[in-house]
Amino acid sequence: MNRDTTATPVVTRVAPSPTGPFHVGTARTALFNYLYAKRVRGRFLVRIEDTDKARSTKEFEEDILDGMRLLGLVCDDMVRQSERVEQHAERLRELVAQDKAYVSREPSKSDPSVEVEVVRLRNPGTTITFHDEVRGDITFDTGELGDFVIARSLRDPLYHFAVVVDDADMGVTHVIRGEDHISNTPRQILIQQALGLPRPVYAHLPLILAQDRSKLSKRKGATAVADYIAKGYLPSALVNFLALLGWNSGSDKEVFTLDELVTAFSLDGVQKGGAVFDVVKLQWLNKQHRLMLPFEEQRNLMLSHVHGVEGVYDALSNSEAAMHDILERYATGEELRTAVDSGEFSFYERRPEVTREMLVWKKDPTPERAGERLAHIVELLQTIDGDFTTDTVREALNEYAESEGKGNVLWPMRMALSGKDRSPDPFVLAEALGTIETKARLKAAIVACS
């Protein structure tokens, strides 16, 4: 544990640009900044980088802000870069006045026939070494950068310039961002030096990779946080998963709540290499998190994914036992839906077709008695008054099943109710199907045996 006893409070920030939906990579960067700040009771800020007016939209901004709220990444303050044009312009004038930057007339890059005035930084061309909290010292020769452009005009700053000015004005002490920004760092430091601003602590996080180890992109699977939420993943599971991508607590603990992550987090545990986004592990984590929820919540979560499939919806909403079966079987609502759509639970939707052979348990030495047993089951079920539940049905059949051999009784019954060789047990089926339908299916099976 490193006790941070420095007097200056930590300020971190995440700076998404609203040019696309809230991306899991952005979410992870936000998460790490949040964790780092909260760990030492510092401030976590959000800055919407909307200086690219052509590509930024209000919708994307809302998606990002909503997404962060959903994940529990509550920020202490939020600013839009577009609202800070005055500060940017002032700093820009300052640099030009000091001749540390200059206005240059040159042909426009987009339209060479037009002449524009851009602002370029006078690059001293020195070697810059900065310390990265996860990678150590990194050195760049900034000579190759030349007098790079820092603004389209005196009133229209570019990314690097705005970042430096804003971070300084916001009092950002720690810049924690993706590895793709490493090569941006030297030019930002150059601007800092020209402006006489302090250098924040830098920490560059490894990238999140697709299965093929290339940059995670939309084509290689869902990248939007909202997509995962729509599939039925819990925000807490997503947060937990993202935290484990490129970080570990140093212990064997893997299931964390956001609060637990705050206390466990440290930059020491941050990995250097990129991490593959493994949906299978996300699913497992989602199940772990979902299992911690009250039954009611888990039920509603799952039910919301089977709307429109009446039989399944009814069975699962009427029978707790059937729902419990689902809860241990599937990790997410999407997974459930896929199974339902492929007919895994067709027995909840309609009466199955059964044949004599299906009704005989493979180990039954007396296959000819299948019909007889089913008839006896029906008889025993008559003794139940009230609705069938797993308990009443089990109680009614227990003695007979024991004496006759469980498989000889439960297999034909389960098969009569489900028509499948893989399904929930017959008690769950009886409860979910209801008294009337259960009896009807058993009788139909008896007919099939004769």
Place this chain on the structure above:
RNA sequence: GGCCCUAUCGUCUAGCGGCUAGGACGCGACCCUCUCACGGUCGAAACCCGGGUUCGAUUCCCGGUAGGGUCACCA
């Protein structure tokens, strides 16, 4: 291509000179069991290659290879 970063089971990772290289996901087997799932037990599975340094390298250094990032009047 230049510059920069990275490299332990299939995947996420522990390891910070001496370990039977540990855990998790996934996978396989067995147990539980009427089936499936759950649960339990066990198992297969990794130090990219080559040089150094050292009594000793997964670990430190150099080179190679591979992968990634970045080279805008986007962010």
